Amino acid sequence: MNQAAISATIWPIAFFPLLGALLAYVLGRKERDWAGIIATAASALSFLWVVKLVWALPEAHYFEDQLFQWISLADLKVDFTFRVDQLSAVMCMVVTGVGTLIHLYSTAYMHEDEGRHRFFAYLNLFMFSMLLLVLGGNLMVLFIGWEGVGLCSYLLIGFWFKNLAYAAAGRKAFVVNRIGDAGFLLGIFLLLHLVGTTDFVALQPAIMSGNVALGTDFYTLVALCLFVGACGKSAQIPLFVWLPDAMAGPTPVSALIHAATMVTAGVYMLARMGFLFVLAPAALAVVLVVAVATAFVAATTALTQYDIKKVLAYSTVSQLGFMFMAAAAGAFWVAIFHVVTHAFFKACLFLGAGSVIHGCHHEQDMRHMGGLYKKMPITCITYGVSVLAIAGIFFFSGYQSKHAILGALEHWHNPHLKEWIEYILILVKFTAFLTAFYMTRSFVMTFLGEYRGHAHPHESPWPMTVPLIVLAVLGAFGGLALSGSLGFSLEHYLAALNFGAAAEHHHESIAAALINSWTGLLGVGLAFVMYTQLKELPGMFLRLVPPLSKLLSGKYYFDELYGAIIVRPLEGLAAFLWKVVDQGMIDGMVNGTAAFVDATGELRRITQTGQLRYYALMLFGATVFFIIFYYVL
Amino acid sequence: MVPITHYLILALLMFSIGVVGVIVRRNAIVVFMCIELMLNSVNLTFVAFSKQWGNLDGQIAVFFVMVVAAAEAAIGLAIILSVFRAGQSIETSDAAELKF
């Protein structure tokens, strides 16, 4: 970041949600409805402050707000610093903007829940953490937010904690995230050990100047450690298993945390540390493999899901894979581009799903929906727009970012995987096709056809529909607006993320673009046909290859696999360590020593017989022994 | 002239007989007499050494030992009596209530 610093007041951005969280909880305890208003207001204020700052942010500059020295010990100095540069600005806009909309949505969605003061407090706390994450001027502050969002995610997934399965899902999310965090921490330790700082401004020149003793291996090692962290947070293989379960939380939470913002933290972190990753091509190759595998696995899994939120969850995992692909190609701005567009349409999808669920009285199974376009027109339209966006149909935002991703992959110039990139591209395009397919499937099953449920669906109130509309508009036009076509180029704006690995750029005609979105069109079309006209076809497909269908509907059995090779063995080991090692061996030895002393004490029954003659004999014997042994011999 | 060694060996034999008696006999009176035998063997030793050294210390000691032996007799018999009163037996092996 060879940019100039301008000091500015940044802390209110994070402070508003924090204050909001406290107030929402405290005041909300008295009057539940205030909680939502307070939280939404706090979020909105934060958004306004972000807008104010971003508006004022000059090119090639960043704002800095040094609050206080957090840790200061020997060589280890960590400042509590906030920075707003272009990358943070984009993220902040998304977080606070989408966040505010979702807050607004939640006021209606949650309006009957007894614990909504808790809900809004957590939600605002999440905003606070997320803002720390994106505003943090060094890895440590980022890490605060990193763990903080994990905590809020935990709390919100388990929000309906009376259901123990939900609570367990929250725990799973936290623990899996922790595994990633452990890797992240190791990365931080490595950086601290070898570079001595985690401050991005100081880190970048230090890394890029190549003064670090260990060279490429070191970069690769650090990059991989950090990527482990990103895998945890952004739900990549092998740590993605928590995200589908995370759908246990209220739907706005899924929209905000498990789609639009938190899960993209890993991508953000990669972009932030891009200067390191570009120096570690081997690590980037790993990222690519993981990303592609994740995208493909998640997409195929999504094909068979019936729970509308599960479909969206797997689609999120898959889309996160796309983001990481971009990052792996070194096109960090593209990754962020997809983060932004994804935030729009995926938030919209989730909120739409929430609206459906709300309208259908907490029914989540798509087999019990259908025909809702009549009952819930706004929801239907916004959902449809977003499906087109995620499918990557030209002009919609998803097309812009996905196209950029493919473009970046086509310009793969990493020595690793160079000969494989063609095949990988085919797989990626197939995945994009699948995306379009299963999203259309969900749309068709939900909104078209006849209603198959027993509830009385109704359109949602305005606080829910307004965010839907806004997000749908953004999902439709946002990509275009950021692509440079309308005068603002995200790529240009995020020029600082260009570490000399950018893809070549060319404008394309509308026709070309339409052709380029053939995968999406094919997916949408095929799914539409299959699920509206040839309703027997999907079932037949699956019956044709039973093992495959089992594998897919079983979600590749990741949970079962982890259970069998990690969780249960560890549980068994824990029980073994406790019962056998701790109580049996170690404590057994301790008690055994005591028992040995006791047993020795019982020897007195042999020696202390009470017989006078025996005593005399012992006395005499001992005398003789001592005299002979010590004095004569 | 009988050399001193003879006296000493005799005394040692007497002492040993006393020791063995204390160890093997059960009757309290006999045990007591064995102890007296041990004391007397020591007396013999004293006298022998006294003769050898040509001073009277040893012989004086003998008198004291005899007095002690007499006192022991008094006390010992009294104790044996009280044991007999308590348990109607003067076998030492019967007096084994205190143990362990």
Added chain:
Amino acid sequence: MSEFPLLSSIVFLPLVGAILLYLFPGFGPRQDPESRAVRAFSMVVTLITFVLSLLLWGGFNPQNTGYQFVENKIWLPSFGITYHVGLDGISLFLVLLTTFLMPIVVLASNSVEKKVRGYLASMLVLQSAMLGTLVALDMFLFYIFWELMLAPMYFIIGVWGGKRRIYAALKFVLYTVFGSVLMLVGIFYLVWAYYQQHGVVTFGLESLARFNGLSVQEEVWLFAAFALAFCIKVPVFPFHTWLPDAHVEAPTGGSVVLAGVMLKMGLYGLIRLAYPLFPRAAELFTPYLAGLAVIGVVYGAMVAWAQKDIKKLVAYSSVSHLGYCVLGFVAFNTVSAAGSIYQMLNHGISTGALFLLVGVLYDRRHTREISEYGGLAARVPIFAFLFLVFTLSSIALPLTNGFIGEFLILAGSFQELPGFTIVAVAGVVLGAVYMLTLYMKTMYGEIDEAKNGALTDVSMRELVTFAPLLALVFIMGIYPKPFLNALEPTIKNYIRVVEERRQMLKSSAPMRTRQVAEDQAADEKISSVSDKSKTALDALIVKRSKV
């Protein structure tokens, strides 16, 4: 050096308080005086002590790396034993922790119903002993205070404890005594070796820490004797099995003090005695200690996971947490050592609070079985909130105190012992596993109306008990600077001194002129005098007759 013996007054004030406590009227069988008066009095005593110790912090000059508030009076001149106390940055905070936790423990003593006076008197004596151990600069004084910690704790566990309290109390005392008696032998050996070279008998730590007459082998044995005592106290795996029993059976206050302060004494002993005295041996032992510490981290966490009793779980978590502290210290750089001490404070706060929370539950339901609870969050939201915060502190979430300590330890250790540290990082994950499992099983799920439906939330008094702990969790997590600032110079200096001494000892051969071989043979010589029987005796007798 101030005129007023501030340190001594802090150390002995609780003891005097304990004695005064018995001067309350109504002394007799089964007649406790008005227990409210007893509680109030103890509260006042502990609060005054706390305030005085705050004065210590106020008067403490962090830049002065030597001992401060030193008092040095001759006690047993013939044995070179002095009443020598002083304070440095390391002990300052442990003293503060002790004086801080005590009023809380007194406040939490409401759950004690019988023999309140005895309980509080034991607590006060215990406080004096702990404070004394922390400030003693004379080995003998240290040992006395060290041992003085046993008896009150023994009573606290034994009289006010749970079902298996007798077993637990005896195990606690015997285990600890077995460790510390060997240390006693070590102390004597050291003092005697010093005497051999310098002709002066002294137990003064500062003199002994400059002693350079030990061979490496002697150092190793002495270090082993000291370390054993301290490792048992910490407790380092595999010497930990007394801890779960003691914790489970101890009353709430006892557990808080045990976890909060007493466990730290072990590590403090390593810091204050074992390392400065035997730097070369310390270096040799480092991999073993670090290994045990790391095993403790992972093992403690794993075993905690398997527990069915809340208190036992927290107890095993202590094993895990103390493993971090030991690792941080033996890694021996400024960051990790400071982290280690910081983590000791954190552990005192968060684990102390967790024990208090368990106590709150136990007071209401009289069981500690995890399976007996469930769904409490709906019934007792404030309790659930507190439990959550301290759980998070315990699993080192950033912006809570636990994070700072754990981070410093791991970041520092990573530079010295990367292999061990990587394993220890696994504990970060496992910590989340068992704590969140506990939280989930007790707080979440459907409430069992029959058993837990009637639970009442924390009372005002309990809230007051938790408030300072809660505040510290965040203060120490968000703004650790005042603490670290006061610690840093001391620790830097400490490490420098030990390292220099190690170098100095390594570069110079033992200076003591004593014939080591002869002494080592002493025992054998005696037991085999018979070998030399006649000739030796004759020679001796001849020599003697000439004189």
Added chain:
Amino acid sequence: MNTLWHDMSLCAPALIMGAGALVLMMLEVLLRGPWPRAGVAGLFLIAALVSTLFVNQEYEVGQTILQGFIYADPFAAFFNLLICGGALLALMIGESYLQREGIEARGEYYALYLFSTTGALLLCNSAELIMLFLSLEIMSMALYCMCGSALAVRRSAEAALKYFFLGSFSSAFLLYGIAVLYGLTGTMQIGAISTAISYKEPILAMIGVGLMIVGLVFKIGAVPFHFWAPDVYDGAPTPVTAYMACVVKSAAIGVSIRILWVCFGALFPLWAGSVWTIALLTMVVGNVFAVKQRSVKRMLAYSSIAHAGYIMMAFLAQGGTYEGGAAALYYLVAYTVMTLGAFAVLLAVTQGPGGGAFSDDISKFNGLGSRRPVLAILMSLFLLSLAGIPPGMAGLLGKFYVFSAAIKSGYVGLAIVGVLSSAISCFYYLRVIVAMYFVEDESSEVSPVLAAPSAYFHGAIAVCAAGVVFLGIFPGWLYSFAAQVTERF
């Protein structure tokens, strides 16, 4: 004549005590009905104690009186004080018990008591081996009778029988040793032997030294010559046990130190090995055998064996500065006060043999903490002190001194065994505390009748407690006194 008077005056404590015994016997004949026998005996003990304070000032290093039969040196002065003081305390502790049990009523008890104490005094002062033997017998024979003084109790008689036979048996060994030494050196003066022991047959020297040590160590009750001790301590009336455990043991240790260091000082390598072994066995066996005892009295008997082991360890520290002596003497004083204290509480807690309900089972202590809080606190203090755990500082410092002395003399191994066995000892001491505080008195029956102790008892137990506390906080003066005493003989 002048010398004789002077010498006699230096013997005043023993003389007063002996005279006291005679007076008591006379009065027994003259007076009818109950009279304060304990009071009169106590007066004589006090008189003896006071006289020691006067005469001790004239005791000088190496001084012998009465033609070399009696030492009048600081070491003797120390033991005069210790024995008189200990005997006085033991008397005060046992007084009410003896009265209740009807032992006092028969009159001769206190006479025997004073005789025994006289013997103990002389034993520590004797400068000549026959004198030593005689005083040992005076002490012992009175003691044999005292052990059997509870006539109606079979255990008491059995204890007397065992003690008598084994005591006489070992006395014969001692006497034989004396005879051999006499044969070797031609003299029985301790001072003379120490310089003369060099000629003649080494084998005889060894046998003489060995037998002497056996005779003395028997009285101390050290392993493997301890077999009598638990049984006799157990069977004897408790006040007698307390007396034996403190006064007799002190005297035996005092004379052992003198014989080993003065008489056989030059032969240190000769006897060190055996003393090493004995000390080791004593510490280990005493502690280990006490672990499973349920009888508190018997437990204290084993414990007193173990403590003798610690003290014997100091015997070996005969280095140039004689640190071992100071350590041993300090330990002895601390041991005396804490053991007497423990026995005092035991006396107060356990019932007498009256109706055959005699029991000193540990369960008698159950719930004492609530029934008799003061007694329980004091007992805890004594027990903790015996275990060497603060706040029982006197015992801790005692251990501190003896282990320190042992290590300074190079006996690290022995010290390690010692501390480990002392750690074992914590177990059984603490068990009594367990009973007092941790176990509620659940027996529905009436809790054990506590003896109504007299003012004497209260005074004595207060002195013991004060002693433990005072010695713990200010051990310096006693230690330096002990160091002076043992610096030169």
